[in-house]
Amino acid sequence: MDKSLMRRLLWPSVALALVIAYPLLFSTPFQQRLGALVLLYAIVASAWNIVGGYAGQVSVGHVVFFGCGAYAAMGAYAHFAWSPLVGIPVGIVVSVAIAAVIGVPTLRLSGHYFSMATIAVAELVRLIVSNTDYLGAGVGLSGPTVPRNVFDLSFISALPYYYLFLTVLVVTLGITWWMADSRMGFYLRAIRDSERAARSLGAPASRVKLYAFMLSAGLTSVAGTLYATMFGFVDPDSGLGILISVKMLIMAALGGAGLLFGPLVGAAILVPLEEISNNLLGGKGAGLTFVMYGAIIVLIARFQPGGILTLIKRLSDKRGGRSEKADATGATHAP
Amino acid sequence: MSSILVQVIVGGLLLGAVYALFSSGLTLIWGMMNIVNFAHGDFVMLGMYVAYVVWALFGAGPAIGVPVAALLLATLGIIVYFALIRSIMKGPMLAQILGTFGLALLLRYSAFWWFGANYLSLPENIVGGTFDVFGIRIQASRLLAGVVALVVTGGLHILLTRTTLGSKMLAVAEDSSAAQLMGIRPDSMQAIAWAIAAGVTGIAGALIATFFYVVPTVGETLGIVAFVTVSLGGFGSVPGALVAGLLIGVIESLSAYWIGAVYKDIVVYSLFLCFLWFRPQGLMGKS
Numbered sequence: 001m002d003k004s005l006m007r008r009l010l011w012p013s014v015a016l017a018l019v020i021a022y023p024l025l026f027s028t029p030f031q032q033r034l035g036a037l038v039l040l041y042a043i044v045a046s047a048w049n050i051v052g053g054y055a056g057q058v059s060v061g062h063v064v065f066f067g068c069g070a071y072a073a074m075g076a077y078a079h080f081a082w083s084p085l086v087g088i089p090v091g092i093v094v095s096v097a098i099a100a101v102i103g104v105p106t107l108r109l110s111g112h113y114f115s116m117a118t119i120a121v122a123e124l125v126r127l128i129v130s131n132t133d134y135l136g137a138g139v140g141l142s143g144p145t146v147p148r149n150v151f152d153l154s155f156i157s158a159l160p161y162y163y164l165f166l167t168v169l170v171v172t173l174g175i176t177w178w179m180a181d182s183r184m185g186f187y188l189r190a191i192r193d194s195e196r197a198a199r200s201l202g203a204p205a206s207r208v209k210l211y212a213f214m215l216s217a218g219l220t221s222v223a224g225t226l227y228a229t230m231f232g233f234v235d236p237d238s239g240l241g242i243l244i245s246v247k248m249l250i251m252a253a254l255g256g257a258g259l260l261f262g263p264l265v266g267a268a269i270l271v272p273l274e275e276i277s278n279n280l281l282g283g284k285g286a287g288l289t290f291v292m293y294g295a296i297i298v299l300i301a302r303f304q305p306g307g308i309l310t311l312i313k314r315l316s317d318k319r320g321g322r323s324e325k326a327d328a329t330g331a332t333h334a335p
Numbered sequence: 336m337s338s339i340l341v342q343v344i345v346g347g348l349l350l351g352a353v354y355a356l357f358s359s360g361l362t363l364i365w366g367m368m369n370i371v372n373f374a375h376g377d378f379v380m381l382g383m384y385v386a387y388v389v390w391a392l393f394g395a396g397p398a399i400g401v402p403v404a405a406l407l408l409a410t411l412g413i414i415v416y417f418a419l420i421r422s423i424m425k426g427p428m429l430a431q432i433l434g435t436f437g438l439a440l441l442l443r444y445s446a447f448w449w450f451g452a453n454y455l456s457l458p459e460n461i462v463g464g465t466f467d468v469f470g471i472r473i474q475a476s477r478l479l480a481g482v483v484a485l486v487v488t489g490g491l492h493i494l495l496t497r498t499t500l501g502s503k504m505l506a507v508a509e510d511s512s513a514a515q516l517m518g519i520r521p522d523s524m525q526a527i528a529w530a531i532a533a534g535v536t537g538i539a540g541a542l543i544a545t546f547f548y549v550v551p552t553v554g555e556t557l558g559i560v561a562f563v564t565v566s567l568g569g570f571g572s573v574p575g576a577l578v579a580g581l582l583i584g585v586i587e588s589l590s591a592y593w594i595g596a597v598y599k600d601i602v603v604y605s606l607f608l609c610f611l612w613f614r615p616q617g618l619m620g621k622s
Contacts, residue, residue: 058432060373105612111428112371115436116562117611123559124604131597192427242555246440253433287452290444297437301423305430 023162032158038271039165040227044244045251045263046172047219052249053257054180055212056192057107058115061122062248065095065217067240069224071129074141074234079134083151084143084229091221098125099217103210119242126240140235143228153229161230168226169264172219177260179215184208192258220248243290250297256307265308342471343592344585349473349481351584356484357539357557358564358576359491360532366571367508367528368424370431374415374439376558377446378533382408382540383549384446387455396461397479397545404541405534412533416526439554447551454548462545480542487538491531492573504528508571556600563607 023032048062072094073087080086098121106117129135147154155161179185187208190198199205228234238244251270256262270293277289304311361375372378385407386400393399415438423434463475495501504524506514511521547553564583568575583603590602 052429056428058429060432060436102608109611111432113566113611115373115432116371116566117608120559120562120604120607123555124601124608127597127601127604131601246436249433249436253429257429287444287448290440291448294437294439294441294444297433298419298441299437301426301430301434301437302419305426305433 019166023159029158032162034272034275036158036162036165036230037275038267039162039169040223040230041247041251041271042264042267043165043169043172043226044220044223045248045255045267046169046176047216047223048248049252049257049259049263050176050179050216050219051209051213052216053252053259053262054176054185054192055188055209056258057111057209057213058249059118059213059216060115060242060245060249061102061118061120062216062220063240063242063244064098064118064122064125065091065220066224066227066244066248067125067129067234068095068098069221069226070228070234070239071135071141071224072221073225073228074143075135077143077152078136078141084153084225085151087225087228088222091225092218095217095221096214099214100210103213107209107213108206122240122242122245126236126242129240130236136235138236140233140239142233145232154232158230161226165226168222173260173264175215175219179212180260184211188212189258246290246293250293252307253300253305254296254307256309257305259307259309262307262309269308338470340592342473343588345471345473346477347585347588348581349477349584350588351581352481352484352488352577353539353542353580354560354564354584355577355580356488356542357536358561358568358580359488359573360534360536360539361561362565362568362571362573362576363491363495363528363532365565367504368420368525370420370424371435371562372532373432373435373558374442374554375536375561376554376556377439377442378408378411378536378554379540379543379557379561380446380549380551380554381411381442382537383544383547383553384450384540385537386541386544387457387549390457390461396457397476397541400544401483401538401541404537406537408537408540409530409534412529412531413526415533416529420529421522421525439558443551443554450551452551454550456548457545474546476545480545483542484539487535488573488577491535492577494531495573500527559604559607563603563610566607566610 022035026032026035044062044066047065048059051057051059052062069087069091071087072091073084076082076086076090077084102117102121103114106114130138135141144152144154153164180188187198187203187205190201190203191205191209195205224239228239231238247270251266252263253266254269255264255266273292274289277292281288300307357375357379360378361372364370364372382404385404386397389395389400389403419434419438423430461476462479465472465474467473495504503514503519504527506517506519507521507524514524515521543557560583564576564579567583568577568579583606586606587599587603591599594602
């Protein structure tokens with residue numbers, strides 16, 4: 001009993017130790033920044049995963065919540081000279097409210113409506129913000145250029161960000177794990193596999209999906225605040241562009257949507273890939289990076305909707321000769 | 336009514352006819368196989384680039400560009416159906432949305448990579464200049480686009496409702512296994528539906544290119560316009576898409592005229608969300 005528990009905890013502990021040690025082992029500014037970015041995107045993709053993976057409601061406008069957090073942080077500094085940390089509570093409140101406004105009508109309908117509504121809201125918000133002077137219109141808002149104190153979260157080295165993001169990621173994954181293991185998590189998986197069956201067994205489908213959406217929105221907003229503090233500014237493209245939504249979606253789906261560590265794996269693969277291709281190809285690379293992203297998404301959808309982790313699990317199960325098929329993807333439909 | 340207002344409304348109707356045309360492609364696919372093609376706007380974008388390339392290479396106008404765009408896009412539709420849609424159709428919702436959404440990115444950024452982010456446009460007088468009718472100034476390109484779009488949309492409606500092919504497609508949409516028992520192959524019907532949907536979308540794109548700039552990200556906005564149109568007209572209904580398309584064209588023109596061009600998309604998107612809130616089955620859909 002104790003031995004199996006130890007064995008189960010062994011690999012996660014080793015992995016965590018490696019993650020903690022990473023910026024000390026790879027200590028050039030580029031490597032540390034890369035590590036911080038991987039963790040940041042892992043937070044965002046994990047937050048998306050709650051509604052997109054566990055609940056199976058594909059939000060393609062999640063950048064709205066990211067933008068709320070980023071704009072709240074930079075707005076707090078630019079207009080009131082407050083610490084960008086104020087952006088965390090403000091961003092959460094605004095995001096959760098927006099999530100409720102989108103979610104209440106569309107989560108009653110089939111999943112496609114939800115996806116279309118989220119795209120439209122994201123574009124709507126981007127257009128409105130781009131035309132609002134108070135929010136910096138097309139230019140955006142900047143954070144503190146010279147940090148006044150530690151609460152401005154403005155550091156030159158990427159190291160403090162790395163550990164800050166790691167802490168937030170651990171909290172996010174903890175919340176996700178707790179949610180997945182709770183009654184709500186079971187409801188969500190039942191709904192994802194067959195909403196009709198889940199409803200007929202008495203699962204409060206619309207309400208549970210809405211809660212998942214609101215939780216996911218709040219966490220995404222926190223990630224937006226963190227992003228803004230690291231980069232020191234936000235504009236409509238970097239804070240509200242549809243490509244940010246795309247990144248959340250593809251990272252979660254590549255690693256394994258609906259799996260706890262899926263988004264982390266996706267981020268660990270795609271962020272370095274994007275940084276390297278941008279460095280190698282320069283401005284022209286941006287287009288090519290997204291061609292690649294598109295191709296990856298299509299290939300995942302076509303051949304492996306469960307993502308890499310599901311594939312690995314299936315392969316290792318096959319090798320171990322276990323007869324039961326582990327299927328965590330929701331790819332099965334209840335009759 | 337002042338003549339300028341009439342001019343704005345007529346312009347809106349002509350544009351709306353084109354919206355109706357590419358939206359009927361989206362609604363056909365949705366109605367037949369319950370799939371939302373998130374790459375639909377990018378199909379329009381490809382149609383526009385085809386028209387541009389035909390002009391840039393051969394100096395030919397829409398008389399050549401439109402049929403070429405229809406053919407190429409129809410081919411693309413068939414390829415997309417067999418390579419992607421056929422297998423994701425039966426998969427989970429996540430795979431369906433990811434599949435077409437990934438396709439959208441792939442098309443959009445391939446265009447970006449190949450043509451660059453520059454705004455391209457066909458020469459302004461490729462169709463002819465502007466002329467006055469009862470004091471209303473109309474651009475010949477917009478008039479041509481509107482009229483052709485109306486004719487093609489009407490033709491599509493007749494094809495779906497009055498021909499054997501249309502009945503077969505309807506049968507597959509209703510119950511594909513029953514249709515199979517009657518000797519109709521669902522696979523080929525669905526492939527034909529994709530060819531038709533992508534083909535008419537290509538026509539619409541080539542028509543828009545005669546009076547609108549061509550840029551890789553244009554599909555994003557037009558895709559949302561198609562969602563708005565289809566959700567307004569009811570999913571699966573070509574006449575619904577026609578009425579809704581015309582309506583949205585007029586609303587867009589009027590809001591650009593009254594509030595300002597920047598705000599026309601804001602008005603249309605807000606309208607879409609209101610509809611999802613209050614009447615998700617659309618104007619003409621059944622509840």
